[in-house]
Amino acid sequence: MKTGQELYRRAKTMIPGGTQLLSKRPEMFAPDQWPAYYSKAKGCKVWDLDGQEYIDVSYMGIGANVLGYADDAVDEAVKSAIDSGSMCTLNAPEEVYLTEKLLEIHPWAGGVRYAKAGGESMALAVRIARAFTKRDKVLFCGYHGWHDWYLSANLSEGDSLADQHLAGLEPLGVPKGLAGTNLPFHYNNVAEFAKLVEKNKDNIAAVVMEPVRNDYPVKGFLEKIREVTKRLGIVMIFDEITAGFRLCAGGSHMALSGGVLPDIAVFAKGLTNGYPLSAIIGRKDIMAAAQSTFISSTFYTERVGFAAALKNIEEYQNRRVWEKQIALGHRVKEGWKRMAEEYQLPIEIGGIDPLAHFSFIVDDFLGYKTFITQEMLKRGYLASNSFYASYAHSEEIVDRYIETLGDIFAKIQIIMEKDGNIREYLDGPVCQTGFQRLN
Numbered sequence: 001m002k003t004g005q006e007l008y009r010r011a012k013t014m015i016p017g018g019t020q021l022l023s024k025r026p027e028m029f030a031p032d033q034w035p036a037y038y039s040k041a042k043g044c045k046v047w048d049l050d051g052q053e054y055i056d057v058s059y060m061g062i063g064a065n066v067l068g069y070a071d072d073a074v075d076e077a078v079k080s081a082i083d084s085g086s087m088c089t090l091n092a093p094e095e096v097y098l099t100e101k102l103l104e105i106h107p108w109a110g111g112v113r114y115a116k117a118g119g120e121s122m123a124l125a126v127r128i129a130r131a132f133t134k135r136d137k138v139l140f141c142g143y144h145g146w147h148d149w150y151l152s153a154n155l156s157e158g159d160s161l162a163d164q165h166l167a168g169l170e171p172l173g174v175p176k177g178l179a180g181t182n183l184p185f186h187y188n189n190v191a192e193f194a195k196l197v198e199k200n201k202d203n204i205a206a207v208v209m210e211p212v213r214n215d216y217p218v219k220g221f222l223e224k225i226r227e228v229t230k231r232l233g234i235v236m237i238f239d240e241i242t243a244g245f246r247l248c249a250g251g252s253h254m255a256l257s258g259g260v261l262p263d264i265a266v267f268a269k270g271l272t273n274g275y276p277l278s279a280i281i282g283r284k285d286i287m288a289a290a291q292s293t294f295i296s297s298t299f300y301t302e303r304v305g306f307a308a309a310l311k312n313i314e315e316y317q318n319r320r321v322w323e324k325q326i327a328l329g330h331r332v333k334e335g336w337k338r339m340a341e342e343y344q345l346p347i348e349i350g351g352i353d354p355l356a357h358f359s360f361i362v363d364d365f366l367g368y369k370t371f372i373t374q375e376m377l378k379r380g381y382l383a384s385n386s387f388y389a390s391y392a393h394s395e396e397i398v399d400r401y402i403e404t405l406g407d408i409f410a411k412i413q414i415i416m417e418k419d420g421n422i423r424e425y426l427d428g429p430v431c432q433t434g435f436q437r438l439n
């Protein structure tokens, strides 16, 4: 057993869930095979604890590293922030410079607050919306973190978060009194949204959604939500935590046709190239409500996050990173399609180009997914069924990846033609999906 897998075994005896992020559990990739820990990461290369080198064609820091790992420019700014004192009784001026920058990029907004993680900044945005409107309910689609306001959707009957994000998110520990306060609708389903509004319209504080992610908005979808929210005084919140800094330098909403602008937008992963900071930007009058509801935290003020974000945005703009993310993501999607056609695999491809993913239309996709990860690991790739493009990838790298994946698709074709029993070919357990206990 490799050093990383051994360490992960130890981790699971002490750290409930093994790690702090579901998406970093080896069980989500290839249990007992995924290297689990890294000793070093640079560009799109990763080294495990045994010094084995991999090219990351999976999630690139679970979406956080838009420039690539350990980017020199951002890391220099971070080191300089550390050398100047990352914490102090006084405030870091970079907080103000970053605010000016975010407001320059998003001229519709007039105020910014900061936090550290994505999910918590969504909780902050919802709190501000509730404080501003003095109403309780939220309508949402998609995933927005682990906090009470969000998980409360599953206090009502059924597993309503299963088809929004993940199955099995039991709202244990969430006060039952929150039942009925967070109501789901599905992306691109205007009728469902309109019905929910009709039923709850006197008490809706916010509509929370990603402007784009797996699908592009159908014509009129965002426009309709904007029209209704404006008419009823509901705060429209765009979660740009993952979609932001992928299609343009800033919120993906600025790159979509239709020109729909939210009242609040929330950023995290794409903002700093891997350092903890999230930003809640919003209309001046709405953000002013953050003065009347108490939101305050020591580490929201530390310097590294602001310094990293300022430099990351500058580099993202100067290098026109979104153009590369879109082009490389598109190239990978085309590659998946070509290989699937060549080996006659029933593939389904989705996601905006910089956040692309595929699946096979088969009974046991998890088995195939595990097999792909297992075989790609042997060939020096961290690979799953998603590709998050970064500036550190190149055409040569993705072409070689597609070629290597083609060899595995060829094996899969043979297995499918035989009896489709992919599990016979796995060197470890099948990967998991959804949320579950590990031990």
Ligand SMILES: Cc1ncc(COP(=O)(O)O)c(C=O)c1O
Pocket (backbone or CB within 6 Å): 117, 118, 119, 120, 122, 143, 144, 145, 146, 210, 239, 241, 242, 243, 268
């Ligand atoms: C759209 C969206 N919202 C919220 C989150 C939660 O962010 P974090 O993991 O930083 O708490 C994520 C993370 O994947 C996300 O993709």
